[in-house]
Amino acid sequence: MPLLHRIRRCLLLMAGLFVLAIVARRQITGDGWLEAVYFFVITVTTVGYGERSVVGPVEQIYTIALILFGTTLVGYTIGLVLQAMFEGQIRRAMGLQRMTREISHIADHTIICGFGRMGKTLVDELKRRNKPFVVVDSDQESIVEACDEGLLAVHGDATDEDTLLAAGIERAKTLVVALRSDxxxxxxxxxxxxxxRSLRIIARGELLSTEKKLLQAGADRVILPAVIGARRIAQMVTRPHAADMLELVTDNQTLDAELEELSIGPGSPLTGKSVREAGTRQRHRVMIIAIRRSDGRMVFNPEPDELFCHDDTVIVMGKQPDVVAFQEAYKL
Structure with a gap:
């Protein structure tokens, strides 16, 4: 039974005991209302009337029963109230310790500053891809919501250094800046x-004039939702079929395919091979969309003779099992 229901039931029992005790006292002794209330209070609080009883047997039996039942009920009710007051605080403190311990052990994670609409959408996508992340927000209700979902979260001002350090910024790979104001x-x-200095910072801005300021402040990429939305609408107006294709590619839940980027590390058999020799389309059923060179140059739709090099990033598209098989085959 929920705690509040138990408290409500005990309060009703106490009220019933109060009325019953007063009425019974008047019936047994003929005392006035005030005397009956006084009797109830000194009984349930175990104050007592003295070391020797001066009342008759009926009153003694009645008093014994009232003391036993009354003190038990009052003690139980007080215990439930105290439990309701401190249980949440204890659970929150224990949860905070567990969360702090877990955050201290993760690395190469993403810190999401702002658990609003954009932050929640980003959380869903990172969860789907099994990517580690920590949520930071100054709103207590947002943090409680995040904790209820089992997310790692830090309550505090994201612009404060201590809050960012608590989120493990020195070990993080990416920081997403999505607060409510530019x-x-x-x-x-x-x-x-x-x-x-090595952290990748992706920042959101509402105004066009904010983009330059964010880049000057140290952001690697700036996202302007209003501009992106306007461009998407323009694509739907001018190139509706191409826009539908782009939407299918970005929405993995609609299209049975993954758009993934894979890095060519040391010892990968893909190093030095051409696109033709790798046989990505014929043997692995994945498409090479682009190759990002180590110097930052992007090669879109590479030619069959284009060579893969060490530290390149290959952007591929295909069904998830095929992408995973391609990744494992070439140790990407």
Whole structure:
């Protein structure tokens, strides 16, 4: 039975005992209402009337029963109330310790600053891809919601260094800046860049004028939702079929295919092979969309004779099992 229901039931029992005790006292002794209330209070609080009883047997039996039942009920009710008051705090403290311990052990994770609409959508996508992340928000209700979903979360001002350190920024790979105001996003970007030079920072901005400020503050990429939305609408107007294809590619739940990027590390058999020799389409049923060279140059739709090199990033598209098999075959 829920705790609040038990408390409500005990309060009703106490009220019934109070009324019953007063009425019974008047019937047995003929005392007035005030005397009956006084009797109830000193009985259930175990104050007592003295070392020797001066009442008759009927009153003694009645008093014994009232003391036993009354003190038990009052003690139980007080215990439930105290449990309701402190249980949440104890559970929250234990959960905070567990969460702090788990955050201290993760690395190469993403820190999501802002658990709003964009933050929640990003969380769903990272969960689907099994990518580690930590949520940071200053709103207590948002943090409680995140914790209820089993997410790692830090309550605090994301623009504060201590909050970012608590989220493990020194071990993080990416920081997503998605606070509610552009000014906070700029300040957060500047703070995060001062804490970590190697951190990849992706920042959101509402105004066009904010993009330059975010880049100057240290953001690697700036996302302007209004601009992206306008461009998507323009594509739907001018190139509706191409826009539908792009939407299918980005929405993995609709299209049975994955768009994935794989890095060519040391010892990969793919190093030095051409696109033709790798046989990605014929043997692995994946398409090579592009190759990002180590110097940052992007080669779209590479020619069959294009060679794969060490530290390249291959962007492929295909069904998830095929992508995984291709990744394992070439140790990507």
């Amino acid at each position: 000014a906070d996003n700029v300040f957060l970007t500047l703070t995060a860049r001062n804490l970590s």
